[in-house]
Amino acid sequence: MGQSRSPLGVADLERVATRGWRAPEEEPLGGWLLRAAGGFTGRANTALVTGDPGRPLPEAAEVVTAWYRARGLRPGVQLPGVQSRAAGAALAGLGWERSEDVLVLTAPLAPAPDGVPVDGVPVELAPSPGDDWLALYRADVDPGTARAVLARADRVVFAAVRPAPGGAPVAVARGVVTDDWLGVSAVTVAEAHRRRGVGTAVMGALTRWAVGQGAHWVYLQVSASNAPARALYRRAGYVEHHRYHYRWAP
Structure with missing residues (x-):
C-alpha cells in the first residue's frame, strides 16, 4: 500500500x-x-x-x-x-x-501474488462468523444480534487464525467489499498472541480476498485513543481521511 x-x-x-x-x-x-x-x-x-x-x-x-x-x-x-x-x-x-x-483511515490496495502465504501464518476465511469467532471479538453481546449486522452484506468474509485445526481462534477480522472499497473491522487479537504477526496476517488475507473481489481502496476506523493501532496502520501506509464522533441524548 x-x-x-x-x-x-x-x-x-x-x-x-x-x-x-x-x-x-x-x-x-x-x-x-x-x-x-x-x-x-x-x-x-x-x-x-x-x-x-x-x-x-x-x-x-x-x-x-x-x-x-x-x-x-x-x-x-x-x-x-x-x-x-x-x-x-x-x-x-x-x-x-x-x-x-x-479516525477513518484509508489506503489504496495493491494486489498480492496468488499462492504466497501471508507472513507464513495460515488464515481461514469463512462466509459467516462462528460462535468462537464472535466470542473472541465481542463475548459481551448476543450472537444473534451481532450476526444481524455482521453478516448483512453480499460480499463479506470473516478471517480467523487458529493455532490448531478446529481450535479456538487467536485473531479475527471482518472484511466487506462495497463498490470498489474494502471495509475492515472487528480486528481482534488475543492478548497472549499479540506482536506475533497474526493481526498483520489477517489484514493481508482480507486484502488479497478484496483484490479478488475487484476492490481498489480500503478503509477502517480506529479510536483516537488507540495509539498502538494507529501506529500500526500508519506503518502500513494508511492515512487519515476524516474523523467522526457520536453525541448521545441526555
Missing part, C-alpha cells in the same frame, strides 16, 4: 461504510439516516448526519429522540467531518454528550 488521496469525500465514504455495516432497521430523515440494531455498536444504532435533515435542527433532534426511544435505545448521532459541525453545535446546546474522536 502506498499513500494516496482517497477518491471519495467524507459524506460519500461514510455512505459506503454504512452500506458495509448495515443495521437491520434503517430509515431516512432527509439527508440523515436513522439506524437501529438492538444496541450492537454505535455505528448501527445512531443517526448518520450527512446533508440536510429537511427540517430545523431542533426539530430533527426531536425526531431522532422519538425514533430511538420508541425502540428502547438511547438516541445518538454520528457526526463525521466538518460538514456536521452545525448539527453537533446544535445538539451540544441541547445537552447531548460527546464521545471521543474516531
